[in-house]
Amino acid sequence: MVRFENVGLRYGLGPEVLRDLTFGIDPHSFQFLTGPSGAGKTSLLKLLFLSLRPTRGLVTVFDHDTARLTKDELSILRRRIGIVFQDFRLLDHLTTYENVALPLRVMGKEEASYRSEVVDLLEWVGLGHRIDAYPPILSGGEKQRAAIARAVIVRPEMLLADEPTGNVDPPLAKRLLRLFVELNRTGTAVLIATHDLSLLEQVEARRLIIQQGSISIIDPNGEEDERW
Template sequence: MVRFENVGLRYGPGPEVLKDLTFRIDPNSFQFLTGPSGAGKTSLLRLLFLALKPTRGLIGVFGRDTAALTRAELPDIRRRIGIVFQDFRLLDHLTTFENVALPLRVLGREEANYRAEVTELLRWVGLGDRIHAFPKVLSGGEKQRAAIARAVISRPEFLLADEPTGNVDPHLAKRLLRLFIELHKSGTSVLIATHDIALMDLYDARRLVLADGRLHIYD
């Protein structure tokens, strides 16, 4: 599903923040991405989401060389990837329901066909009483859960989550991890970036550890 070969990344004339990354992410796989602050986790996620281009090396996604993709092809590739951003990126003029349903609207589905599905997911993540609320009245943890629901609602082929349990209590963190595990069992490849060692210890999964811009893999 994803292939990196000798990938390096630098911003401007500075030193490389990612160095010689070579690894694969297989279909229907589950992995954690961890490492100290400043190690380059967010930069790696941005490469995986095609929001950045590498300075050198090759990245393949869904069997395509990303360097050969045209700008017109990028949206179709990105629709196959769900992503949970640390800053949530909810649209302020949409309700919680409308934010979560947005990927389905983009796919052309009618609301009558997805209303029950979105409502059930919002209840499952503890937002059943916040369906009609706008982002400005949601807490940080509520925004995070809405962002997670939006990322998984369309059952993407590949899910990227950047610190998805950073603003919730341990009980809810376990519940959200179960959601990611169930999505994985349904066929989605999942990569969760986290500092939470206790969370990673709850599930036996591959660990990608970034340190000083280099990747170490523990299967």
């Protein structure tokens, strides 16, 4: 699904923030992305979401060399990827329901075909009572849950989540993690960037560890993965 080969990234004339990244993400896989603050986790997520191009190296997504794609072609590929941003990126003029349903509307679906699914998902993430509320009056945790619901409603082929449980209490964090696990079981590859060590203990999953711009990989058995 994704292949990085000797990828490096720098901003402007500064030093490389990511260097010599070589790894792959398989279809239907589940992994955590961890590492200290400033190590490059968010930059890696942006490369995976195709909102950044690498400074050097090869990034292949869904069998496409991203360096050869136009902006329009990259945009089409991004529709196959769901992402949960740390800053939520909800639209203030839309209700919670409308924000979550927006990807389906963009795809041209009729509301009658998806309304019950959106409502059910909002109930599941604890936002059933906020369905008609606008983002400015939502708490940080409520915005986080709405952003997650919006990302998973289209059942993307790959889901990227940047600290998706950072604004919720532990019981709800566990429930949201279960949502990601269930989505993975239906076929979506999931990558969760997190500082929350308790999440890592709840799911046996591959760990991608970023340190000082480089990556190491630990398989679910706690051994270093040499495949890449």
